Amino acid sequence: MAFSSHNSGSIKETASVSSFFTQExxxxxxxxxxxxxxVKVQQLIEQKVTxxxxxxxxIAVRGESGTGxxxxxxxxxGLRSDDPGAAEVGTTETTKKPTxxxxxxLPNVRYWDLPGMGTTEFSAAKYLRKMKFKQxxxxxxxxxxxxxxxxxxxAKEIEQWGKKFYFVRSKIxxxxxxxKKQKKVINGEEELEKIRSDTVRRLAQAGFPESSVFLISSLEPSEFDxxxxxxxxxxxLNNVKKRIFVLALPNLSVEIVQRKYETLKKHIWMFATLSGGMGAVPVPGFSLACDISILIGAIVHFRKCLDLDDASLQRLANRAEKPVEELKATIKAPLLGEITIDAILRLGWGTLAVTVSAVEFTLDFVPVIGSIFGAGTSFLMTYKILRAALKDLTENAERVVSIAFKTD
Known part of the structure; x- marks a missing residue:
């Protein structure tokens, strides 16, 4: 059978979808x-979603006081120092415990501020044990x-324990x-390369010959490394950890929004399976049926991950130093408020779902799952509505980012 470029891309997508599951x-x-x-399969999928x-x-962050x-x-x-929940900036380090x-x-993602090691005689192994490095x-x-x-x-002790670590040069x-104050005119790229080369050389002398060094400014996260x-x-990161890391990234570019889209797209079939495994609830105006609570819950989840909820929009506006109303003006009105069936109908997400055949659906789905559920009306309905909803939400998030940071 010959596949179009669309179907080829979908097949590639399905391979990554199944990576959330072991072969067993x-x-x-x-x-x-x-x-x-x-019904029996639904129980396994429900556990996987949970x-x-x-x-x-x-993620542990270790550095001396004043390193940023x-x-x-x-x-x-995605926070500034004056946002609620932000880590305090500019204070003298006194804590002896990880914060x-x-x-x-996404509260399951945590960044840990580790205190300094103390004197050069302090044992790195003892320090890591005290910091509960295994977590x-x-x-x-x-x-x-x-x-x-x-x-x-x-770094050497972390390496011995088999953990990943990264060298970050801050305040670049x-x-x-x-x-610039000393030389008046400088070539920024050349100076950055000098800093990078010198840092890499010194780390190589210290026993890390193949280390990468990331030069960053936390105040300008869209610049440098x-x-x-x-x-x-x-x-x-492995596939499951990678998923949550991508979704936790602040929306600093259209490219990040696209990565979130690709990640969320892999979850749609699981939401659809839950809908197909439960009792279908008829929806006025739809020729098919789906579980409404699952449908709306998934769309709200997508909106939050794409930073389109009110709190995320305010944080983005603060970072971009723009009025939040300017960002909200680019978003379709129903997406800003409560997600309801009326909102779904107004945006036309249901129309697309009822026009797609089960045959087309099974071509762009996980082979083993598609063969099982391809013809299920509730499953198919939820799947197609969520695909359309996610696409619409992503396009809105891209417009917001473009306005916030003046990108094309």
Missing amino acids: ERSKIKSDFDTGGV DLDKTELN KSTFINAMR GYSHPT YDFFIIISNCRFKENDVKL DDDLNSM FTQLNKGLEDD
Whole structure:
């Protein structure tokens, strides 16, 4: 059978969708359907959705006082220092315990501010045990100048324990501004490369010959290596952890919105399965039926992950230094308020669903799941409505980001 480019892309998508499940789980889905039908399979999918919602991501940030840890933690959560829940900036470090800061919309994502190690004689191994290193998925080692002896000791100990770590050089904008005051005219790219080369050389001498160094400004996260750092962290996580990390990224660019879209798209079939496994509720105006609570709950979840809820829009407006009303003016009105069946009807998401055949649907779905549920009306209805809703929400989020940061 020949597939169009659209179907080829969908097949690629389905391969990544199934990565949320082990081979054993995929086999069990098929077996459960053969023995118990949709209802039995629905139980496994419901448990998987619950497990995904409970997935935790814990990121440790270690650096001396004054290196910009708090500003970095705020930037990773899309916050300014005066936003509610922001880490305090500019205070003298006195705590001896890790301090956790949850993501404003995804509380299972936490950034941990680790206190300094103390003197150079302090044991890195003892420090990591005291900091309960096993709970962290990876470590950010941050400095606003040269990485010091304690930084190197800690990195070596983290490496021995088999954990990931990343060297981050902060406040790079301050370095460039200082150079401009001294030299009047500088080549920014050349100066950045000098800083990077010198830092990499020193780390190689300290025993890290292949280390990457990310040069960032937490006050200007759209500049320098901030995007590359986030992409590097994302690529080193497994599929489940990667999912929550991407959804927790602040909307700083259209490219980030697109990555969120691709991630959320992989969840749609699970919501549809839950709808198909439960009793269908007729909806006036639809020729098919779906479970309304699941449908609306999924759309609200999409909106929050794409930073289109009121609180997220206000944070974005604060960061962009624009009136929040200017950002909201680019969004379709029904998306800003309560998501209801009337709102879904007004946006036309249901119309698309009833015009798509089950045959077309099974071509762009996970092979083992598609063969089971392809003809289910409630399942098919929910799937197509959520696909249309997610596309609409993503387009709105892209417009908001473009207005906020003046990008094309």
